Amino acid sequence: MQKKRAITIKDVAAEAGVSLQTVSRVINKGPNVTAGVQARVRLAIDKLGYVPSLAARRLGGSRSYLILAFNDERPTLEGWQSRRGNDWVDQMLYGGMLKCAEHGYRMLFELVDSHSDQLEGQVQAALSALHPDGVILTPPHSDDTRITDLLHRNGLIFARLGSHRDAEGFAVYMDDEAAARRATEHLLDLGHTRIAYVQGHPEYAMSPDRLHGFTSAIEARGLKVDPAYLQPGDFTYEAGVDALNMLAKLEVPPTAVLASSDEMALGVLHAAGPLGLSVPGDLSVVSFDDTPTVRMSVPALTAIRQPIAAMTARAAELLIQGKARGEVANDHHLLPFDFVVRESTAPPRR
């Protein structure tokens, strides 16, 4: 196949009968172009199907039109075959793409292991190769000062998803404490008094917030939080299984469980069967995140919905506009969560 030469800005300039510079101005919505010239250039662009080269824009100009997202890579012993499904990537892609497309931006992902001792090198290499205009961090990277300091040293703006901490960069998050409180109140309202909580990974910043929301909701009703009902967890399926097995051994087992991740909730669900517990008959279960798959579990899970796509879209927007304005603002952006009641919660059996 004859490789045809790509259409460049020169072709457009020739077609429209203006200089390169004027075409560039039209593309970049620059001021000081008369309506007539502008129309002629746009016509030429459409006619030729011209799309500017990202690489050349980055090289010539001060922007790269690239947003880089760092996600946690969690390698397992068995390798990728059984690794934890990362629903974030899918939803982030979807949420970020639309917003990026509006401004001619692209988003790309980089997986880095938060426990690697080469973490900083990996991050720096990605930055050097791509020169992104902005960076999106997901938990637990959002609160990793090794990364945020590095970004800051590189003069980059970045958004920290799921982090409430007051630090460099835009914090884009939901109110984890309120969400946990809301979920807990739902269980309390159903009549549950013996409610257990399977905690999130301690390295994640939202974990203490969620715990606090849980305990405060219970105490607000004049009830006490049984320390044995607070199970440790790390967001994984296995942690959910282990937690319920521990809870079932208690003299007075709980009638409801709030899990700090979908995956742990599925683990709880799975462990319930062998223990002879039906859900929601004997045990109510509520989960956190509401990634697409938990709607399809049996029974479908009642869940807090974390607005991952919306958070990513907001982050992209902030970064793109922040870059355009040359700001280095770091403020907070609180996004609303949803609470979706499905089949996994019911009043306790009396």
Add this chain to the structure above:
Amino acid sequence: MQKKRAITIKDVAAEAGVSLQTVSRVINKGPNVTAGVQARVRLAIDKLGYVPSLAARRLGGSRSYLILAFNDERPTLEGWQSRRGNDWVDQMLYGGMLKCAEHGYRMLFELVDSHSDQLEGQVQAALSALHPDGVILTPPHSDDTRITDLLHRNGLIFARLGSHRDAEGFAVYMDDEAAARRATEHLLDLGHTRIAYVQGHPEYAMSPDRLHGFTSAIEARGLKVDPAYLQPGDFTYEAGVDALNMLAKLEVPPTAVLASSDEMALGVLHAAGPLGLSVPGDLSVVSFDDTPTVRMSVPALTAIRQPIAAMTARAAELLIQGKARGEVANDHHLLPFDFVVRESTAPPRR
């Protein structure tokens, strides 16, 4: 924050006391560089932490070090909040990243709606902006001649994932017919004779293959395929629910169901409860794909595992090497599938 100037190839050249060109040769593993000079340059690269700029490499050279993956975007009426989770993206990212990283490549995703009438424009725009060295297509794009023709016209090499068809580009796939046969034989071996099949979306090329594998396995045992047991489907959860509801109404309902996607299998699982059918006691269920979440369903699903990450890694490898060698080969690459027996299958109740 003072934006520090990035380290360029010039800095390395100065540090090592050689010309730019020699540094470039070392980076690109070019020939004709003495070991001593090579070592000196590598030392300088490491010392300065130099990483070449992708944009500049693309602009100056003939490669962009970019692999572009086109995934199907399936917008729903309700928007992204309830859209079908696309487990492919996550697994593709994971499978492709490692391979790309080995060769200094990056992979990025583009979501395009296969039913959009602007599909070709969207694809062309992405190609023009990014100038990728290779493209990965996922179903149903893998067999969309609008896209493959366009890629061919652009002189690009590409891999078609999950497509067996003999056409332009590398076909990287698993043996869907054998997989369906294997799954069906598993059910037959357990003693099932009344086995239903929930078909895949008719637009997808693997759907007829899987159907054929299913029917041939049954007929090989001297049994007949009951046409009423062949339910239509489109890979969605709802299709699985509908299919089982239809099947349950039959005078002689099946004792086992093979579903052509995880999501449909979860739908079957969900519909079973209200119908008074326990899994696997009254009904065995087998699914296709084995995306990470089905391992966590209740009961955990017996499934064909489609090697999405491995297919993507292979595709990336083929594209990178094909680009390097300037080949335009189009051949077939068959990858093995796994069959994972879990809790959703058992002998039929007698």
Add this chain to the structure above:
DNA sequence: GATCGTCTTGGTAACGGTATCGCAAGCGAA
């Protein structure tokens, strides 16, 4: 009517690499 902005456009130098060619040194064969 000359002077002075302001608006609009064009020319040119980067940006950071690679491709291509040139050139000197080394080496075997005539």
Add this chain to the structure above:
DNA sequence: TTCGCTTGCGATACCGTTACCAAGACGATC
């Protein structure tokens, strides 16, 4: 010894775009 070829490295043009500066047009001001 000379020729010709290979090897090892440097110099330079160029990729496609934007940043920066200059220049012409035009209207307003004095």
